[in-house]
Amino acid sequence: MKTTLENAYFTSYRDDYFGQPCSGIRENIPLLQDAMIADYKARNFIGPNVTISGSGAISIETLKKLAEQKLSLPSNVSASPLNAKTPLFTPSIMMMRDDELSNTSVAVQFKAPGYNDPDYFGMQLVKEVIGDYKINRDNLAHLNNV
Secondary structure, three states: OHHHHHHHHHHHOOOOHHHOOOOOOHHHHHHOOHHHHHHHHHHHOOHHHOOOOOOOOOOHHHHHHHHHHHHOOOOOOOOOOOOOOOOOOOOEEEEEEOOOOOOEEEEEEOOOOOOOOOOHHHHHHHHHHHOOOOOOHHHOHHHHOO
16 A cells, blocks of 8 residues: 555656655665754754653653753754745556556545535545445455465
8 A cells, every 4th residue: 555655646746756755765875964864853853843742640841841851952943944845746547567466556646626615525425436445354365366
C-alpha cells in the first residue's frame, strides 16, 4: 500500500518535491552535511511545531520544565521557508503490475471538491458508491493457488 501511494504521489506531483518518497531519496544520503541537518532543525524544531506529551504521575509544570531544559526549543524562528510555492497537482491514474504476484495495485488521484463547492455532495455519493476496500482475511486461501 505504501509503495502504491508513493508512486501515486510521484505521478500526481511529478514536478515537485512533494512527490518524492516519504523516506527520502537513498542516493542523497551521502550528500548530507552537518550544516544541512542543523539548518533543518533550526527551521522546523521550534516551539509552535512541537507537541510534548507525558503519561503517569507527572505534573504539567514538571513536564514543561523538563522539555525546556532538555530540548532547548526556540519559541520562534526568523528564517524564511526554503520553498513557499504551492505544488502543482496533476490528476492521474497509476497502475502497478507484477507478473510474479497474484494481485495488482491501482491508485486514482483527483482533486476532491471542498464543502462549499457545488459538487461536494455529488462527490460524497461517488465516495459511497466506490466504498472502502476491506479485505476479508478468511477468504484468502485462493491467493496461494496461482
